[in-house]
Amino acid sequence: MEYTLNKNTAKAKNYKPLVWALTLAINGLIIFAFFLPNKESFKNYSFSYLPLLNAVMNGSTFIFLLLALYAIKQKNIKRHRNFIFAAFVCTSVFLLSYLLYHFTTPSTKFGGQGAIRYVYYLILITHIALAIITVPLALISIGRGLNMEVALHKKITRWTMPIWLYVSLTGVVVYLLISPYYGK
Incomplete structure (x- = not known):
């Protein structure tokens, strides 16, 4: 299949400032959330369902990534993009x-x-470390894909895809291992 640019993607956009701003903001918010001192003010609210939702979202991400990988192996760019x-x-x-x-x-x-x-x-530490780098890798990969910078997109997704798959799968595994201890 021939890779072509349409008139909407003919001019590549510079996503780098957005990628790095989002990367810093997301990772900063995550770090801040763990050290937020006044979590007691939320004790009247139950968010106990959220870890399960997180595992479902991680599992869904994993499945969509596998489908995206299959779609691009079939050279179906549109389906690949939709799954991504x-x-x-x-x-x-x-x-x-x-x-x-x-x-x-x-x-x-x-x-x-x-x-x-x-x-x-071991799973948790590798999951966290790789999740930190997944944010910029995924954003850069998506930006390059949207700009149809095929060679650059392929180059980075060789790293992004396996790392993002690992992070999404180990997110489910971490949930399954720690779920018996929620609320104790």
Whole structure:
């Protein structure tokens, strides 16, 4: 299939300032949410359903990314783009839900013992570290794709896709491992 530019994408836009502003803002908000001192003012509200929603959004992101990968292997750019947008929407809903939960609710401590504790923390640490870099990678990848900068898009998505898949899948795994300890 031939890659073509239409009149709306003929002029590439510079997404770099937006990508870095969003990256800093999102990661800053996440860090701030964990250290917000007055979470007690929300004790009359129950946000206990949000971790499950977060896991569902992460799982949906994972599925949409796999479908996007399959679509591009079939050279179906339109379907690929639609699945990427669906993954991005799920990730955005996850992010909003995640921030709401952590702005209002004290952190849950993992209660597992023995080998599972080491497995949990290994998955959690790699999940967090890679989630931090997924934000700019995904935004840059999407920007390059929208601009039909195919060579640059392919170059970065070789990194973005597997990392974003890992982060979305391990988000579900982290939820499954810690869910027995919510509310304790």
